[in-house]
Amino acid sequence: MPIQIYDLNLDKKNRELEVRGTPLFPCGAYFSDIISNVTGDIPWHWHDEFEVIVIKKGPIKISVSGTDYLLQTGEGLFINSNVLHSVYVFNDQPCLLNSLVFHKELICDTNENIFKQRYIQPLANCNALPSIPLYPHIKWQRIAIDCILTAYEAYESEKFGYELFIRNQLSHLFYLLVKHHQEALQQPQIENQEIKRLKKMLNFIHENYSKGVEVGQIAASANISIRECQRCFQKHVQMSPMQYLLKYRISVSAGLLLQTDATITEICNKVGFDSPSYYTKIFKRFMNTSPTAYRKKTIVR
Known part of the structure; x- marks a missing residue:
């Protein structure tokens, strides 16, 4: 199958829609x-599938459920099922990565079997392991990185039997992950309440960004105080709730600028801004250009 350029497509609950x-x-x-x-x-965002990443050109900052990784070229990361995560550039440097995103049924099939019950499902349900970094100087992790890279190359080549080869490589990867984290898999599973609340607040923002939203409403969506809401966002998202709301509005508006013929004023109103001048000011803050210039420059490309 051809390699795809990553283009995030989310539903209103920040769950990825990509098949x-x-x-x-x-x-x-x-x-x-x-x-x-x-x-x-x-x-x-988050998705039901597992995700494995190898950095092709770093450094890259990846945040996963309250843990920040600064990964260098050649390093990797496993992201568990339904785990909240995001990826950022570091110091405005080029950041390239290859990833495989796959459903657990690729490895253990849809029926109940020993692979699913003893290994795959316990890892998918393991709140103690939202992510696992992979560093090439550690032998087993270097082998895990090689499994990801060779599976990725096989996917790109589409040579006869590549599906079997990919399944085999990912199965070996999971063998390494569960082998080296047996203790964590046996621990009682305790849901991270902070992340659960953060997901609720992100859901609220993504469902209501086009309306007049106040920080008290964001906090109420998770049944917490404004102060706790602000602390939660600063800890996990590294910005205030209102800053995140503004950034999300700008992100949605950028898509509308490229995908529709709507005027700047119409887009401004659609994404929750009352004033075109204020919208332009915030757009420049995040995008370093005006909405009009962004539309012209990107379309010309």
Whole structure:
């Protein structure tokens, strides 16, 4: 199958809508040039599938459920099922990564079996392991990185039997992950309440960004105080709730500028701004250009 350029498509609950591969082979391979994305990042989102990443050109900052990684070229990361994560450029440098996103059924099938019950499902449900960094100087992790890279190359080549080869490589990757984290897999599973609340607040923002939204409403969506809401955003998203709201509005508006013929004023109103001049000011803050110039420059490209 051809490698896809990563283009995030979310539903109103920040869950990714992308269909991976095909129903018969639920796996997608992606190349991402982070700095070319609308706001220079991959925003907070989650999906049912597992994701494995290898950095082709770093450093790259990846945030996963409250943990920040600064990964260098050649390093990797496993992101568990339904885990909140985002990706950022670092110091405005080119950031390139290859990733595979795949459903657990690719490895353990849809039926109940020992692979699913003893290994795959316990890892998918393990709140103690939202992510696992992979560093080439550690032998088993270097082998895990090689599994990802060779699976990615096979996906790109589409040579006869590549589906079997990819499944085999990812199965070996999971063998390494569960082998070296047996203790964590046996711990009682305790849901991270902070992340659960953060998901609720992000959901609220993405469902209501086009309306007049106040920080008290964002906090109320998770049944917490304004102060706790602000602390939660600063800890996990590294910005205030209102800053995140503004950035999300700008991200949506950038898409509308390129995909529709709507006027600047119409787009301004659609994404929740009352004043075109204020919208332009905030757009320049995040995008370093005006909405009009952004539309012209990008369309010319």
